[in-house]
Amino acid sequence: MTANPKGSRDHVDRLRDQWAREVPDLDTFPMAVLGRIYRISNLVRPSIEGTFAGFGLDRGEFDVIATLRRSGPPYRLTPTELYTSLMISSGGLTHRLVRLEKAGLIHREPSPEDGRSTIVELTAEGRARTEKAFRADMADEADFLAGLMPAERQALEGLLRRLHLEIEKRLSRDD
Structure with missing residues (x-):
């Protein structure tokens, strides 16, 4: 079972639990971050596209x-x-x-x-x-x-910016 400080569980937690059961030696933490980014993008896409439509x-x-x-x-x-x-x-x-x-x-x-x-x-x-x-x-x-406090939004923005820059740097080295 994946750790969650507030006790609420989301889709990614459930996926990680399934993988932990099936492949217990594999660290699925990258899914905790990148899987959520991907899922959030897919969840908000219809609303954004509807706005533009x-x-x-x-x-x-x-x-x-x-x-x-x-x-x-x-x-x-x-x-x-x-x-x-x-x-x-x-x-x-x-x-x-x-x-x-x-x-x-x-x-x-x-x-x-x-x-x-x-x-x-x-x-x-x-x-x-x-x-x-x-x-x-x-x-x-x-x-x-809106469900995040202003300080949480700022912290999330900073972490995502850092992750974004690190991924871009890594991918540019691979070229």
Whole structure:
């Protein structure tokens, strides 16, 4: 049985108990952390996607317009800058750009520096919708964290940041 200071048990505790019974010599502690991160992500995903759908966007489309919005005025990036930032293929980006352009949230124009390339710019409607969707998303996500005290949220943020940086460093060494 896995230790739990408050006595409440969750799905990951039950999985670890099953593995402890079946493979008692294996330390399943990594599941206690990474399994919970994965499970939490899966649990909140439908709500986040529902928020974006309320603004006529899917999560991938929101990622594109949010990247443009975060870039600051004039809210313009090249497709290469976008797909590199989003860590997606150029083909995946093209599909999103077509849908966003049809919706009037972005427009594309030839690059003045390179006639073979384009510039993707957020429209005024795109800026407004991005901000509204982001505000709604942050309110929704804040509700998920409401069960934690402010100090607990800060501690969790710091630990997750440290874990994130350590994993990135480890993975970059493996390249």
